Amino acid sequence: MLNIGGVTPFTTIDYPGELAAVIFCQGCPWRCPYCHNPHLLAADGQGAVPWAEVLEFLCHRRGLLDGVVFSGGEPTMQAGLPAAVLAVRELGFKAGLHTAGPFPQRLLELLPHLDWIGMDLKAPFEEYERITAIPGSGEEARASAELLRRSGVPHRFRTTLDPFLLEGGRIESMQRMVATWGEELSVQNMKQPDAGKSGSQARQVTVQRATQQSSMLGTSGKAPDGSGKGEQVKGFEMKESGQPASGAASAPIPWLFMLGFALVVGLIG
Numbered sequence: 001m002l003n004i005g006g007v008t009p010f011t012t013i014d015y016p017g018e019l020a021a022v023i024f025c026q027g028c029p030w031r032c033p034y035c036h037n038p039h040l041l042a043a044d045g046q047g048a049v050p051w052a053e054v055l056e057f058l059c060h061r062r063g064l065l066d067g068v069v070f071s072g073g074e075p076t077m078q079a080g081l082p083a084a085v086l087a088v089r090e091l092g093f094k095a096g097l098h099t100a101g102p103f104p105q106r107l108l109e110l111l112p113h114l115d116w117i118g119m120d121l122k123a124p125f126e127e128y129e130r131i132t133a134i135p136g137s138g139e140e141a142r143a144s145a146e147l148l149r150r151s152g153v154p155h156r157f158r159t160t161l162d163p164f165l166l167e168g169g170r171i172e173s174m175q176r177m178v179a180t181w182g183e184e185l186s187v188q189n190m191k192q193p194d195a196g197k198s199g200s201q202a203r204q205v206t207v208q209r210a211t212q213q214s215s216m217l218g219t220s221g222k223a224p225d226g227s228g229k230g231e232q233v234k235g236f237e238m239k240e241s242g243q244p245a246s247g248a249a250s251a252p253i254p255w256l257f258m259l260g261f262a263l264v265v266g267l268i269g
């Protein structure tokens with residue numbers, strides 16, 4: 001049903017006021033230079049987690065989580081999203097959406113079934129191509145924002161404070177535009193690639209499908225502290241966001257090089 005790049009099983013920050021899981025959908029038609037999920041951009045990228053396993057995971061979280069947020073990538077790129085939203089609602093969860101608005105028709109189809117939407121505004125609409133590298137993206141975003149404004153669905157407009165927008169009063173221009181809608185633009189700082197475990201990433205854990213090389217976990221249930229963090233769920237492996245699976249393996253290489261260099265210097269001396 002959905003091509004899924006990863007799942008965060010528990011977050012307090014991606015769905016305002018709710019405890020939620022986040023489903024990261026594969027694919028996005030835009031190419032923002034600051035994108036923090038570039039591995040999700042390819043529409044035909046290999047999904048890390050089968051939809052059936054996500055549903056099974058969510059079945060075990062009924063009564064523990066309030067909602068499920070579809071994020072990405074750009075979730076509205078996938079034709080299977082409306083059915084997926086209905087499926088999580090049938091399980092009793094609220095359905096949230098993170099979108100940048102490149103598919104207003106699909107957003108229109110989804111609106112009656114969504115409980116909350118966070119829409120990213122990239123720039124003043126006439127300057128979208130400067131950020132997304134895609135002609136016409138500003139008109140798509142404008143149409144989606146218009147739908148959202150008039151939908152009655154709880155939502156938040158937000159933007160990323162990046163170097164492309166800092167100069168020329170563009171942020172202020174966007175803030176004035178949103179203010180004319182009777183709303184407020186939420187400005188969030190750009191995530192730093194080397195932010196490590198600080199900020200929101202420190203509170204998020206990505207679920208990836210376990211491989212034969214990694215430990216398969218055969219239990220399910222909440223963590224001892226009841227937070228959901230550190231929990232082990234059948235069929236999934238927990239990894240902290242931004243930590244590549246192979247990252248630890250690269251650490252010994254500089255030490256071996258330094259040891260070899262010291263031995264050579266010692267022999268010559």
Ligand code: SF4
Nearest residue numbers: 028030031032035073
């Ligand atoms: S719209 Fe979002 S997911 Fe797509 S390229 Fe831009 S930042 Fe990345």
